[in-house]
Each structure stands twice: as C-alpha cells, then as structure tokens.
Amino acid sequence: MFFNEFRYNLLTTLRDRHFIMWLILFPMALGSLFKAAFSDIYENDIKFSPIPTAIVQTQKDDIFKEVIRSVSKGKDALLKVTYADSAEEAEKLLKDGKVAGVITKDGTLGLTVASNGMDTTILKAFTDRYLTEEKLIKDTLEKDPMKLPALTAALKDDLKTVKKVRLTDGVSDPYITYFFNLLAMVAACSSVTGLNVVMQNQADQSPLGARKGCSPTPKLISTLAVLAGCWLTGMMCTAISVSFLAFVLKVDFGSRLGFVYLAAMMGGIMGTSMGFMIGSLVKESYEKKNAVAMVISLGGSFLSGLMIADIKPDIMEKAPLVNALNPTAVVCDSFYYLNLDAGYDRFIGKMVTMLVMTVLFTAVGFIFTRRKKYAGL
Template sequence: MFLHILKYELKNGLRTKDLMIWLILFPIALGICFKIAFGSIYDKTEKFSSIPVAIVEENENEAFRQVINSIESSEEPFLKASFVTREKAEKLLDDGEVEGIIFSGDELSLTVKEKGLRETMLKFFTEQFTVRERIISDAIKTSPEKAQEVIAALTENTESSCRDIPVTQGNPDLYIQYFYNLIAMVALFGCNTGVHITIQNQADLSALGARNNCSPAHKSVSILACLAGSFIMQTFCMILCVSFVAFILKVDFGDRLLLVYPAAILGGILGVSFGFFVGSLARVGEKAKTAIVTSAAMLMCFCSGLMMANMKLFIAEKMPWFNNINPAALISDCFYCLNIYEDYGRFISKLINIAVITVIFIFLGFISSRRKKYASV
C-alpha cells in the first residue's frame, strides 16, 4: 500500500502546475535576473587587478627599472607599466587607460587624474621607493661594492609589500549570498507541497481527502507515503536548482560543490516539513494555508538577506539567536561555510540544526494530523 500511494503521489506531483512555476521556472527567472544584476559587480568594484600606469623616464634609473620588471614578472603583478614619452603618458591618462603617471627623474613623482584607492596605492608605492632609493644612494656612497646587494634587497622588499594574501581559498564575492538565498528560497517553497499533503488527508478540505479517509489504508502509512513522494520531488527540484546556478549561471561555490547538493536537499526536506506542519495546524482552506506558508517562507528569506544583503547581519546584531532557528538563514549559511571556512565544523553544525528542526516539524505535523477525526465523511 505504501508503494502504491507513493507512486500516485509522484504522478500527482508531476502534474501540479505550482511545482513547475514556483520550484523550477520562477527560480530560473530570478537567478538570471541576479546574474545580470550582480554577476560582474565584484570583478569591477571589489576584485583587485593590476594597476595600469605610465612611466616617463626623464633620467635613467636602473634600480627603478629593475623593481618594475621584477614586479611585472610576478604571477599577479601589482603594476602594469608602460614606458612611454610624456606626451603619450598624458594622453593615456586623459583617456582613462592608465591610473597615473610616474615620472622617473632625480626623484619619483606621481600625477593622477582622480582620487581613489588605486591612486592611493600608487602614491604609497612611489613614496616607499623614494625612501628606499635614498638608502641605496647612501649605501653606494659609503660602500659601492654592496650596491647590487642593496638593490636586490629593495626589490625584494617592494615585492613583499605588494603580495596578495587571500583571506580564504573560497569565492570572496560578497554578492554570491544572493544565490545562496535563492537556493534557500527554492528549498522553503517546498512548503507548498507540504501543504498539499495535509489537503489530501483532510476530509473537510477536499474530495480527495474524503476518499483517503474512507480508504482501508492506515492514515500514518498514507501520510508517510505522501511525505516520501514530496521529498523525492523536492530533491529533484533542489538538484536542478543547484546545477542551474553552478553550471548555467557559472556561480562559483568554491571547491566543495558536491557537498552543496546534500545541504540543498536537506534544506528542501525542511521546506516540505515546514509546510506539512503549518498545514496540519491551520483550520482554514487550501488557498489560505498556501498563502500563510508562502508568506512565512518569504519573510524568512527576507530575514536571511534575499532582498536586502545586510538584513542577516542586522538581525545577528539585534537578535543573534534568530539566525540559528531561521530555516532560510541556516540553509544559506551551509553554503557560506562550505565556501569560506577550511574546516567542516560550522557546516556540520548548521546541518544538524536543519535536521533537528525538520524532525520537530514532521513529528508535530504527525501528531496534529492524527488527532483530526470526522463524525461523517
């Protein structure tokens, strides 16, 4: 009987239009919008790249040229230098092709068009070189035989001051959290299938519910089969969602993509369980139940940062306990922990929280559903 009910539950799920719209089509459309809106912001505004600079050699400065050549030969160079004439350098600066002009004469001087972080870095570089160049000059006057040794030390110090030291091996893009919350939203939208379970097992809400209550199948078996079918359908939707975000939208989840799938699947099961629990409690019609769980899911996604990126941080400051019970925050935090942290401690902790909340929802939903009796059907 269990397998028989499970088979028809799966067939019924495939025919449900809400499943196609809210769990497949809507996330695809929203994901494309996120990719268009946030896909290149990090690369253009946050991610560091070599600073283009024009260098005008008014006097020959072998030490400075060696430093520039050494910097450019590194794997991720701090500068991208072009040795040009004064006229060409001024044209490049006016056209915005370089961030500044370094004049290499008796002393280095810098000309920039605007003020910003990259211009400040160029200013710091020229000032540091000028200071060290004076040290070289004094060393040459006192010990000419050590000139090359001092120049090599200058080059090494300059390179070490420009190293890129990553905070994490994962994807540091701040805007990726929108895609984390998109997957969390899909997981919580499984609440609609959870509500459907209660609808088809309550005789006063649907004709199917009346027939199911008259059938010889035990109510617990029927509910378990419906839950299993919904879990399978939700699992398929979560795999599709993660695959679309990772392989079609090319969102970088770090080097642990395979672990993103079980986290997303467990989150989807939580969403179904939430809908089953709320649906079994509310003594209202199908549309009202659907509206209640959908509104609750969207509110949880809002608190997790789906619409406003800083909302989760704001809640963490005001109510730090809330993010530990908010399903949307827990699901998105699983992906964040996989991407950022080297160890699995935080990730496992979030999964345990999700599993515990899921079991609580299923248990309370079962108790509430089994208590419903009907005088006549």
C-alpha cells in the first residue's frame, strides 16, 4: 500500500506542467540570466588577469629584458607581453584594443596608454618602480660598485614582502551568492509539492482525497507515502538545478560539489515539509494555499538576497533573528559557509537547523491534518 501511494504521487507530480515550469525550467532560465549578467562583470572588472602589454625595445638592455621576462611568466604573471618591432606597430595594437599599454625602452623608459583604468594604474606603478630601481642601480655602479650585490639582494627581498595568500579554498567570485540564493529559492519553492500531501489526503480538498477517505488504507500510511514522494520530488528538483548550474552553465562551486548537492537536497526536503505545514494550516482552496506558499518562499528569497544582495547583511546586523528563522536564508548560508570556511562546523550547524525545521514543519502538518472529520461532502 505504501509503495503504491508513493509511486502514484511521484508520477502525478512529475506530469504536472506547473511543477515542471516553476521548479525546473524557471530556475534554469534564471540561472542562465545570472550567468550571462555576472560572468563578464567578474572576469572583466574583478578577477585579475595578466595585462596585455606591447614592448618596444630599440636598444639592447639585458636588465630590462630580464625584468620583463620575470613579470610575464608563471601563473601569477603581471604582464601578457607582445613584442613589437616598431612604435608604429605597437600603437596599432593599442588602437585596435589588443593591448592595454605600450612600454618603450630606447634609452629611457616610456609608457603609452589609451584610457584610464585599473590596468593603466598597474602599468604606471610598474614603470615608476622600474625607473626608481634602475636609478638606484646606476647610482650604485657609479659611486660604489661593491655594494651592487647587496642592493640587488635587497630589491629582490622587497619584491617578496607582499605575497598573495588565500584565506579559503572557496570561490572568490562575489556573484556566486546569487547562484546560492537561486538554489535556496528552488528548495523553498518545493513547498508547492508539499501542498499535495494535504490535497491528496483531505476529503474536502479534492476528489482524490474524498476517495481516499473511503479507502481501507490507514490515513497515516497514505500521508507518509505522499510525503515521501514529495520529499523525493523536492530532492530531484534541487539536484537538477545544481547539475544544470555546475555542468551546463559551468558555475564554479569549488571543490565540495558533493556537499553542495547534499545541502540543496536537504533544503528541498525542508521546503516540501514547509509546504505540508502551510497546506494544513491554510483552510482554503488549493489556489489560496499555493499563493501563501509562493509568497512565503519568494519573500524568504528576497530577504536572503536573491533580488538585492546587500539586504541580507543589513538584516543580519539589525535583525539577525529574521535570518535565523528564514528557511531560505538557512539554505543559502549552508552554501556560503561551505564555500567560505576551511572546516565544516558552521555548515553542519546549518544542516542541523534544516533538519530541525523539517521535523517541526512535518510535525505541525501531521497535527493539523490528523483525525479530521467531515459533516458532509
């Protein structure tokens, strides 16, 4: 009996066009828009990449050549160098937008740029530093050549005083939070599937519920079977969303993708249970139950930062209890801590919170649906 109820609910849910639209296709479309909107911003304005630079060297200078070679190699290269045979060739590259600046070395060091920006600032700082150190070396050669090795060693040590240290192995893209919120929204919107638990087991809600009221199958078994089917559906929706973002849109979730799946599916179970509770508390038609579920889900998504990223930190500062009680924010925080922290303590804390919320929502749903009597149908 349990398996038949479970299988029937799963099949009917998967055939629901509204379910397919809002829990599978809509997140895919929104995720694609996020990817198109934010990927270029991160790549162009935030993520550092070697600066394309044209080099024109008309006089032999081994020191300059070695410096350029050292700053244009390795994974932390500062420059992406293109050597030009003449100033005219370099200027054409600059005019065509193929390089950000032109460095010339013809006795003196010169820099030509097309516009202001971060790349221009970095190139200016690089050339200024080179000129300063070149003067130091020349002055030392003129006044006391014996000090040249000590000066060279000091300059090399100075270059090592500042180095890049990663505080976490997570993704540094600040726009990844929008994708975290998208997955949290899918989990919360799974509440619409949880409404089926009530609709299919209350005789005054649907013809199917009326038939089940006359069925010899115990109501507890029937409710558990439908709820289990809804849980599985919620898990499938979130897993599909994670897979689409990670493997189709190539969103980088870091090295803990398995835990991202785990948190998303736990969020889907919690969202489904929230829908079960909403369906049992709202004593109206399916349309009104669905409207309440969507308002709560999308309202929670808004407060967790899906529409305005800065709203969540403001709420955390002024009303932290709101974030703690917002199921969508809890799911989003689990992804955030998974990406930010080296350990798993805060991530596990959010998983436990989702489990507690699931138990609470499910318990309330059972309390308000058990032993319901009908004067007439």
